[in-house]
Amino acid sequence: MEAVRATEIMVAAGARELRDGQTVVVGLGLPQVACVLARRTHAPALSLLLEIGVTNMNPVDTPIGLADSRIFYRATCWSGFLDILGMNLHRGVVDVGFLGALEIDRFGNINTTLLKEDSGKLRYFNGSAGGNDVASLAGRVIVIMRHEKRKLPTAVAHLTSPGFPGGRSRKDLGLRGEGPQRIITDKAVLGFDRGTHQATLLSLHPGVELQDVIENTGFRMETPKTVPATPLPTPEELRLLREEIDPKNVYLG
Amino acid sequence: MEAVRATEIMVAAGARELRDGQTVVVGLGLPQVACVLARRTHAPALSLLLEIGVTNMNPVDTPIGLADSRIFYRATCWSGFLDILGMNLHRGVVDVGFLGALEIDRFGNINTTLLKEDSGKLRYFNGSAGGNDVASLAGRVIVIMRHEKRKLPTAVAHLTSPGFPGGRSRKDLGLRGEGPQRIITDKAVLGFDRGTHQATLLSLHPGVELQDVIENTGFRMETPKTVPATPLPTPEELRLLREEIDPKNVYLG
Amino acid sequence: MPDKVKTVVDAVRGIPDGSHIALGGFAVARNVIAVAHELIRQQKKNLTLSQCVVGMDTDLLVGAGCVSRLIIGGGSLDRFGPVHCINRAREDGTVESHDYTSLSICFRYLAGALGISFIPIKSLIASEVLDRLEHGPAAADVRRMKCPFTDEDYILMKALNPDVSLVHVQVADREGNCQIEGPRWENEEQAKSARRIIVVTEELVPTEYIQRSPERTVIPAHRVEAVIHQPFGAYPTAVFGCYDFDDAHLKLYVEHVKRPDRVKQYLDTFVLGTKNHWDYLEKAGGLKRMEEIKAERVLGY
Amino acid sequence: MPDKVKTVVDAVRGIPDGSHIALGGFAVARNVIAVAHELIRQQKKNLTLSQCVVGMDTDLLVGAGCVSRLIIGGGSLDRFGPVHCINRAREDGTVESHDYTSLSICFRYLAGALGISFIPIKSLIASEVLDRLEHGPAAADVRRMKCPFTDEDYILMKALNPDVSLVHVQVADREGNCQIEGPRWENEEQAKSARRIIVVTEELVPTEYIQRSPERTVIPAHRVEAVIHQPFGAYPTAVFGCYDFDDAHLKLYVEHVKRPDRVKQYLDTFVLGTKNHWDYLEKAGGLKRMEEIKAERVLGY
Numbered sequence A, B: 001m002e003a004v005r006a007t008e009i010m011v012a013a014g015a016r017e018l019r020d021g022q023t024v025v026v027g028l029g030l031p032q033v034a035c036v037l038a039r040r041t042h043a044p045a046l047s048l049l050l051e052i053g054v055t056n057m058n059p060v061d062t063p064i065g066l067a068d069s070r071i072f073y074r075a076t077c078w079s080g081f082l083d084i085l086g087m088n089l090h091r092g093v094v095d096v097g098f099l100g101a102l103e104i105d106r107f108g109n110i111n112t113t114l115l116k117e118d119s120g121k122l123r124y125f126n127g128s129a130g131g132n133d134v135a136s137l138a139g140r141v142i143v144i145m146r147h148e149k150r151k152l153p154t155a156v157a158h159l160t161s162p163g164f165p166g167g168r169s170r171k172d173l174g175l176r177g178e179g180p181q182r183i184i185t186d187k188a189v190l191g192f193d194r195g196t197h198q199a200t201l202l203s204l205h206p207g208v209e210l211q212d213v214i215e216n217t218g219f220r221m222e223t224p225k226t227v228p229a230t231p232l233p234t235p236e237e238l239r240l241l242r243e244e245i246d247p248k249n250v251y252l253g
Numbered sequence C, D: 001m002p003d004k005v006k007t008v009v010d011a012v013r014g015i016p017d018g019s020h021i022a023l024g025g026f027a028v029a030r031n032v033i034a035v036a037h038e039l040i041r042q043q044k045k046n047l048t049l050s051q052c053v054v055g056m057d058t059d060l061l062v063g064a065g066c067v068s069r070l071i072i073g074g075g076s077l078d079r080f081g082p083v084h085c086i087n088r089a090r091e092d093g094t095v096e097s098h099d100y101t102s103l104s105i106c107f108r109y110l111a112g113a114l115g116i117s118f119i120p121i122k123s124l125i126a127s128e129v130l131d132r133l134e135h136g137p138a139a140a141d142v143r144r145m146k147c148p149f150t151d152e153d154y155i156l157m158k159a160l161n162p163d164v165s166l167v168h169v170q171v172a173d174r175e176g177n178c179q180i181e182g183p184r185w186e187n188e189e190q191a192k193s194a195r196r197i198i199v200v201t202e203e204l205v206p207t208e209y210i211q212r213s214p215e216r217t218v219i220p221a222h223r224v225e226a227v228i229h230q231p232f233g234a235y236p237t238a239v240f241g242c243y244d245f246d247d248a249h250l251k252l253y254v255e256h257v258k259r260p261d262r263v264k265q266y267l268d269t270f271v272l273g274t275k276n277h278w279d280y281l282e283k284a285g286g287l288k289r290m291e292e293i294k295a296e297r298v299l300g301y
Helices: A006-016 A030-040 A081-090 A131-137 A210-215 A235-245 B006-016 B030-040 B081-090 B131-137 B210-215 B235-245 C008-013 C033-041 C056-063 C084-092 C102-114 C128-134 C187-193 C207-212 C247-257 C260-272 C277-283 C286-293 D008-013 D033-041 D056-063 D084-092 D102-114 D128-134 D187-193 D207-212 D247-257 D260-272 D277-283 D286-293
Strands: A023-025 A047-050 A096-099 A114-116 A122-124 A140-144 A180-184 A188-192 A199-204 B023-025 B047-050 B096-099 B114-116 B122-124 B140-144 B180-184 B188-192 B199-204 C020-023 C047-051 C067-072 C096-099 C118-121 C142-146 C153-158 C164-173 C196-205 C217-219 C224-229 D020-023 D047-051 D067-072 D096-099 D118-121 D142-146 D153-158 D164-172 D196-204 D217-219 D224-229
Touching: A006 A030, A006 A140, A006 A180, A006 A235, A023 A081, A030 A047, A030 A096, A030 A140, A030 A235, A047 A081, A081 A131, A081 C102, A081 D102, A096 A131, A122 D084, A131 D102, A199 A210, B006 B030, B006 B140, B006 B180, B006 B235, B023 B081, B030 B047, B030 B096, B030 B140, B030 B235, B047 B081, B081 B131, B081 C102, B081 D102, B096 B131, B122 C084, B131 C102, B199 B210, C008 C033, C008 C224, C020 C187, C033 C056, C033 C164, C033 C196, C033 C260, C033 C277, C047 C056, C047 C102, C056 C067, C056 C084, C056 C247, C056 C260, C067 C084, C067 C102, C084 C096, C084 C247, C096 C128, C102 C118, C102 C153, C102 C187, C118 D118, C128 C142, C164 C187, C164 C207, C164 C217, C164 C224, C187 C196, C187 C217, C196 C207, C247 C260, C260 C277, C277 C286, D008 D033, D008 D224, D020 D187, D033 D056, D033 D164, D033 D196, D033 D260, D033 D277, D047 D056, D047 D102, D056 D067, D056 D084, D056 D247, D056 D260, D067 D084, D067 D102, D084 D096, D084 D247, D096 D128, D102 D118, D102 D153, D102 D187, D128 D142, D164 D187, D164 D217, D187 D196, D187 D217, D247 D260, D260 D277, D277 D286
Parallel strands: A023 A047, A023 A096, A096 A140, A140 A180, B023 B047, B023 B096, B096 B140, B140 B180, C020 C047, C020 C164, C047 C067, C067 C096, C164 C196, C196 C224, D020 D047, D020 D164, D047 D067, D067 D096, D164 D196, D196 D224
Antiparallel strands: A114 A122, A180 A188, A188 A199, B114 B122, B180 B188, B188 B199, C118 C153, C142 C153, D118 D153, D142 D153
16 A cells, blocks of 8 residues: 555645534645545535535535535535625634645734735735635634645744734634644644643654754744644555545545 | 595695606515606606615506515616615615605604503504615605604604705705605605705695695694695596506505 | 425424514415414414415414414405405404504515615505504614605615415425415515424425526425425415415304304314314315316416 | 616616725635636736635736725635735735634624624734734724623624626526525625625526525526526636636646746637637537536535
């Protein structure tokens, strides 16, 4: 059997964050693969919502984005932003929001808007779209991204979507939901301290050294004395991922 | 040919208040008959909206109310209150609202909620439903009702739907639209003075005496020196009403 | 997805006394009669009922003494007459009635459905409807405000979030995906504003049927707590595409409830005196009558 | 009802420079390409464009220099890459960009569609998105407020009422009744918030077709000013049920626009160098290519 890839550990870790019966707003890519894996294993009654207005789709071909008709296939409801982001997310019935990030800082604040080049020139990216809405309103927020020093700075270059700005509590800031709970990277899983709201190391993926993670993280991070290992995907999870969920390696490759 | 009935004069007068291309929110009964007559004569591009969420229906059987499936038939859009009363009426694109009334007073204020019996006991009726919304928001309001002294008091027993409360201008009161413009009864057509916002007599139906109207109106009303006669329905209008629009005399009888 | 099909008895058992229930009916169309009857059989008390335009479902529950508060926009039984039980309860003061308008109730549901705690409206202004809300038991639910952008006068209303929303639909799957034919009045906003949604469906369909036209799904499964399958569940009110209202039975109902002393007789015969909805349908004319009012394919009534 | 079918040339002639246009596209789906091209051919200037999630339609218009202001929630061309023209214009400051979020733009349209001049939201709070709106050119459009009922913190936003809304739909009749297949993103609120609505339809159908499923009418005729009939009018973006996006053409587009000096080359070849949309479709591959991307009946793509 082929060696387990970091992407497979990531989506399995993402899937384990989901409970059966939960409602999840998800973007395409690894977050969606994690949700489908959860639905195919321990959480068959997971509800997947796409901001564009799609509920519980059952695609048979791999979509390239939310605007791809492939992701509309065999949905049980087609609506729009007002329904998904308004009558579900803003309404408070979305348990989990899965996000990607250009940068995320030690307080879980996310940047998807712009980076400053060394020359001082700003470079714009995708902006918020539903990202700020999900980060502001979902019950829990889970971020999946690559582990690079520049992507995990002490403070984001632009605070697009709030985690715990200034290390303050969500409630004091007027935000709904519990905010970011996990950052799942290709090296480790991070959590957030309930008191300081700072990112902490929860587990290292098998084979990854603590020093590697510390060097590739832009902020200082609490680490437990003995760092647990992130569980590997089970053989059944690997089979599902490789044979059924993403056989063409569109996301896992 | 059968003598022209008061109801026929009323719906013809109502129809003449409508311009082609206008959007009208309408209740069942004589208002709807007036709209259909207008659509079948000079206003083929009139759009009829029912608060329940029906646009431009083409019923083939006579409905008994807004909740009657007969009125849903061959509509071009089925939606709901939010669309009709929100995204059309509140949005400001409804030119005319057609209402009935339990009472209407000299300032065009409408009561559809309650009457006080001589004993002092209150008797409740239908309340507002969409009436207050239409009166508060439509471009022009036209009321069709029977001409009785107790139905046309100086001041309504309950101000359900505002005309020009206290004789004040709609703008000062914070209301949208021009308010009530016509009261079409089985005896006469009333309008409203632009300055005092009081009801004035515009025309008497053929055969009705001025004295009859004065005696059957609960408030003092300006009357022109020579009162014009309300035009009779044309032979073609009568034919349409009797043969096609309400052959069973459900509303005109 | 889990199977959410329940009996009306079990579903109603889960609704405590004192609940705020949003009812999906409108005059004599798609009333939640099957659930209203069971609420009466289980003798629920102190209910708050809300609805844009009331129907026979609300009138029945008020007539049976289950209701202590109404939050409504108005209404009648169309040409069959006024809602006698509701109007009498308002006259007697036995029910606290918060009287709004169709749109203002719909906006309050919309705000509830969107998770915004207030919404502005231009209705109600300069009316006695507003006076009575402001100086009555609804005083805490309305405020006046000027728009900070345009300086326009508005009434702010508090969002409505019923404990339970009951909606009667033509079609649902076992997971709770619901599709409604014909106009939907306030059903979508009303359902989505509620903490719990219980639906009654004329027909249970496989999820595959829902997936054929997902744009028609008005209430999605993940919001629905229970699905009650009850053909003719809205009888004697009409369900577009399924059956017409039964004018004979509605006349009989109005004949009874317009006299306070005969309300009990109607309830004893058709609600308390029947074991369940099938038994009630039998008493109301059974198969033959239901076939008579069954909808014609093209017309939908 | 009047026949509202117009040519894209005539419809676009009626849109003055400086207009605020709401665009119906989302990334690479149902973009109003036919109208965007004609706006470029007629060299419209100083447009304000609004959209929840931008698409190729907005990127094209910005790239062609027609736009002076954007009111948007974000966006990209999905896996084809970022919206290079838009991002560059924000970097250069050649376009004033009001950057919101998907839901906040949708709520602003909703308020516009409902005729309420403001709407509260819990998004934006404690973010630099809000800071930049409050301290930038959108300062007059946002306020902070506490809910008078719950004391919760909210951001109030001003309603959006575009001058013109452009929406691409699968099916419309000659009077303007529009039906959309697949998810509708913000199209309904966006259209109904606008003063004028111009739709582009893949197919013109008799009104009788609309009347068969009136619950699918997203935009009703009485709100529509003009209907443009243009098959493949959204090409190279996808129209569910009609055709897929053309990945080859989208790659070619991105290859051009990612280099500022090659934007003109794309526009010269495919927009300014084509007489009309049919001519553009020919240049992009014509009948053979369109047949290749045509949707399969069951899958819809």
